[in-house]
Amino acid sequence: MGTLRVPDVVPSPTQDSERLRKAFQGWGTDEKAIIWVLGHRTASQRRKIRDTYQQLYNESLIDRLQSELSGDFRKAVILWTLDPPERDANLAREALKSKRKGVDHLKVIVEMACAASPHHLMAVRQAYCSLYDCSLEEDITSNVTPPVRKLLVGLVSSYRYDREVVEEIVAKSEASKLRDAIERKQLDDDDLVWILSTRNVFQLRATFERYRETYGNPIDEHIKRCGTGNLESILRIVVWCIGSPEKHFAEVVRASIVGFGTDEDSLTRAIVTRAEIDMVKIKEEYFKVNKTTLDYAVIDDTSGDYKDFLITLLGEKM
Amino acid sequence: MGTLRVPDVVPSPTQDSERLRKAFQGWGTDEKAIIWVLGHRTASQRRKIRDTYQQLYNESLIDRLQSELSGDFRKAVILWTLDPPERDANLAREALKSKRKGVDHLKVIVEMACAASPHHLMAVRQAYCSLYDCSLEEDITSNVTPPVRKLLVGLVSSYRYDREVVEEIVAKSEASKLRDAIERKQLDDDDLVWILSTRNVFQLRATFERYRETYGNPIDEHIKRCGTGNLESILRIVVWCIGSPEKHFAEVVRASIVGFGTDEDSLTRAIVTRAEIDMVKIKEEYFKVNKTTLDYAVIDDTSGDYKDFLITLLGEKM
Numbered sequence: 001m002g003t004l005r006v007p008d009v010v011p012s013p014t015q016d017s018e019r020l021r022k023a024f025q026g027w028g029t030d031e032k033a034i035i036w037v038l039g040h041r042t043a044s045q046r047r048k049i050r051d052t053y054q055q056l057y058n059e060s061l062i063d064r065l066q067s068e069l070s071g072d073f074r075k076a077v078i079l080w081t082l083d084p085p086e087r088d089a090n091l092a093r094e095a096l097k098s099k100r101k102g103v104d105h106l107k108v109i110v111e112m113a114c115a116a117s118p119h120h121l122m123a124v125r126q127a128y129c130s131l132y133d134c135s136l137e138e139d140i141t142s143n144v145t146p147p148v149r150k151l152l153v154g155l156v157s158s159y160r161y162d163r164e165v166v167e168e169i170v171a172k173s174e175a176s177k178l179r180d181a182i183e184r185k186q187l188d189d190d191d192l193v194w195i196l197s198t199r200n201v202f203q204l205r206a207t208f209e210r211y212r213e214t215y216g217n218p219i220d221e222h223i224k225r226c227g228t229g230n231l232e233s234i235l236r237i238v239v240w241c242i243g244s245p246e247k248h249f250a251e252v253v254r255a256s257i258v259g260f261g262t263d264e265d266s267l268t269r270a271i272v273t274r275a276e277i278d279m280v281k282i283k284e285e286y287f288k289v290n291k292t293t294l295d296y297a298v299i300d301d302t303s304g305d306y307k308d309f310l311i312t313l314l315g316e317k318m
Numbered sequence: 319m320g321t322l323r324v325p326d327v328v329p330s331p332t333q334d335s336e337r338l339r340k341a342f343q344g345w346g347t348d349e350k351a352i353i354w355v356l357g358h359r360t361a362s363q364r365r366k367i368r369d370t371y372q373q374l375y376n377e378s379l380i381d382r383l384q385s386e387l388s389g390d391f392r393k394a395v396i397l398w399t400l401d402p403p404e405r406d407a408n409l410a411r412e413a414l415k416s417k418r419k420g421v422d423h424l425k426v427i428v429e430m431a432c433a434a435s436p437h438h439l440m441a442v443r444q445a446y447c448s449l450y451d452c453s454l455e456e457d458i459t460s461n462v463t464p465p466v467r468k469l470l471v472g473l474v475s476s477y478r479y480d481r482e483v484v485e486e487i488v489a490k491s492e493a494s495k496l497r498d499a500i501e502r503k504q505l506d507d508d509d510l511v512w513i514l515s516t517r518n519v520f521q522l523r524a525t526f527e528r529y530r531e532t533y534g535n536p537i538d539e540h541i542k543r544c545g546t547g548n549l550e551s552i553l554r555i556v557v558w559c560i561g562s563p564e565k566h567f568a569e570v571v572r573a574s575i576v577g578f579g580t581d582e583d584s585l586t587r588a589i590v591t592r593a594e595i596d597m598v599k600i601k602e603e604y605f606k607v608n609k610t611t612l613d614y615a616v617i618d619d620t621s622g623d624y625k626d627f628l629i630t631l632l633g634e635k636m
Binding site for chain 1: 437452455456468475476479512518
C-alpha cells in the first residue's frame with residue numbers, strides 16, 4: 001500500500017494545469033501550490049496533467065519545472081512528474097553514466113529489475129530505447145565491468161512470471177545450486193545468475209527460505225562471507241529486493257540520512273519510487289528497526305520545499 | 319510489405335461475426351465463407367471479430383473453429399485468427415514440448431526473436447506468461463539442452479533498439495569478436511551470444527558485412543565449417559533471420575515442399591506469420607532462387623480448403 005493521498009474530488013487536468021501555470025507566473029514561484037497539485041495525484045493523473053499542460057500552453061511541464069525550481073526539490077518534483085518507466089530509465093542512465101566508484105549507485109537498476117513488476121521493467125526498457133538511442137543492456141555492457149555486468153544484464157533482461165506459483169522441488173534443488181556457487185565463491189556462476197534473474201519472486205522467496213533452513217543462515221549472510229567486493233554488495237541487494245523490498249527501501253532511507261549530511265538522491269529515489277507502491281510497509285519496517293518513525297527522520301534531516309514535498313508523498317498533512 | 323488483401327469497404331465486426339456464425343450452422347460447414355471473411359482481415363480486425371463473436375453468441379470463435387474444421391486447414395485458420403503474440407506463444411510452446419530430435423522445430427523461436435519487432439517479442443513473452451504459468455525463458459531452460467539453451471535464452475531475453483543506428487567502429491570490433499569465437503569453434507562464447515542477442519538488426523547487418531569483407535566469406539559459411547551440430551544449425555538461422563528474413567522464409571517454404579510429402583506445419587507458419595509483414599519480398603526471393611513462383615509451388619503441393627486459405631493469404635484472387 002502506498003502513502004500517496006489523493007483528494008476525494010480530483011480537479012480536472014485542465015484545472016490542475018491552470019493552477020500550475022499560475023504558480024509559475026508573477027514574481028517568484030509558488031512552490032506550495034506545485035506541491036499541493038502534483039504531490040496529490042497518481043501517476044496516471046500526473047500523465048494527464050502533463051499532456052493537458054502541453055496542449056494548453058504549448059510548453060513542456062517538465063521544462064517549466066526545470067526552469068522554475070532548483071536543487072533537490074527540483075529533482076524530486078521532476079522525477080515524480082515523469083511517467084514511472086521514463087523516470088526509471090532516467091535514473092538508470094544517470095547511474096550508468098556516473099563516474100562514482102563502487103556499485104552503490106547501480107542499486108537503482110537492481111531495484112527496477114527485482115522490486116518492481118515485470119511489466120514495469122519492460123516499460124522501462126522501452127522508455128530507455130526511446131530516450132537514449134540504445135538499449136539498457138547495451139549501456140550496462142559499455143559502462144559496467146564484469147562480473148557485475150553479467151549479473152545486471154541478466155536481471156534487466158528478465159520477464160518474470162508474475163503470479164504466485166511456487167514449486168517446493170524447485171526451491172530445494174535451486175537452494176542447493178545457489179549453495180554450491182556460494183561455496184565455490186563463484187558468484188557469477190551461470191546457474192546462480194539464471195535463477196535470480198528468471199524465477200518469479202514468490203518462487204525465489206521459497207528458495208531463500210529453503211536455503212536458510214538447510215544451510216543454517218540466510219543466503220545474504222553467506223554471500224557477505226564470500227567477500228566485500230562489488231559483486232557481493234550487488235548480490236545482497238538483489239536478495240533483499242526480491243526477498244523483502246520494504247526492508248531494502250527502509251535501509252536505503254536510513255543509510256541516506258545517517259551520520260553527517262544527507263544523500264538526497266537516494267532519499268528522493270526511495271520515496272518517489274515507492275510512495276504509490278509499498279510505502280506503508282516501508283514505514284512499518286523502518287519503525288521496527290530504528291525505533292523512530294520514517295516521517296520524523298525525514299523531517300529532521302531535510303528542510304524547506306524539499307522537506308514539504310517528501311512529507312506530502314509520505315502522506316502527512318501539511 | 320504483406321500480401322494480405324483487405325476489401326476497400328470492410329464489413330463491421332458484427333456483420334463478419336454473423337457471416338461466420340451462418341457458415342458454422344446447418345448441415346456441413348461453409349469453409350469458403352470462413353476463408354472469405356478471416357482471410358481478408360488484418361490482425362486488429364480479426365481481434366475485433368473474435369471479441370464481437372464472443373459477445374454476440376457467448377461462445378469462443380477459436381473453440382468453434384476448432385470443432386468445425388479439421389486437419390491442416392483448421393490449424394492454419396486458428397493460428398491466423400489468434401492475436402499474433404498469442405499465436406507465437408502457442409508456436410513456441412508447441413516447439414518446446416515437441417519430442418522431435420534435433421533443433422529444426424526450434425527455429426520458430428529464433429524467428430520471433432530475430433525476424434520480428436522487439437515490441438512483438440515482448441508481447442509474445444507476456445502472452446506466454448499469461449497462457450502457461452511460467453516464463454518463456456523458464457520453459458526454454460527446462461526443455462532445451464546446452465549449448466543451444468544459452469543462445470535461445472539470450473535471444474528471447476533481448477529487447478533490441480529498433481531504429482537504424484549503426485556504428486562502423488562497433489561493426490569492426492564485433493566482427494573481430496565473432497571471428498575469434500568462430501576460429502576457436504566456441505559458438506556459445508559469451509561475447510558472441512551477447513552480440514547476436516543484444517545489438518539492433520541494422521548494426522548486426524553492418525557487422526556481418528564487415529565480417530565478410532575482412533574474412534573473405536559470409537559469417538554463416540564459416541559457422542557451417544565449424545560442424546554440423548545443433549548449435550551450428552541454430553546459429554545459421556539466427557544469422558539469416560537477422561541478415562535477411564525474406565531469404566530465411568523463402569527457404570522455409572522451399573524446404574517444406576521439396577521432395578516427397580509436405581511439411582505443412584512449417585509451410586503454414588511461414589505464410590501465416592509473414593502474410594502481413596514481408597510476403598511480397600519473400601515471394602521475390604523465392605522466385606529468384608527457385609525460378610518458379612511461390613504461389614505456384616503452394617498450389618502444386620497442397621489441396622482443398624487448406625490450399626485455398628494459403629493462396630488467399632498470399633494475395634491471390636480465388
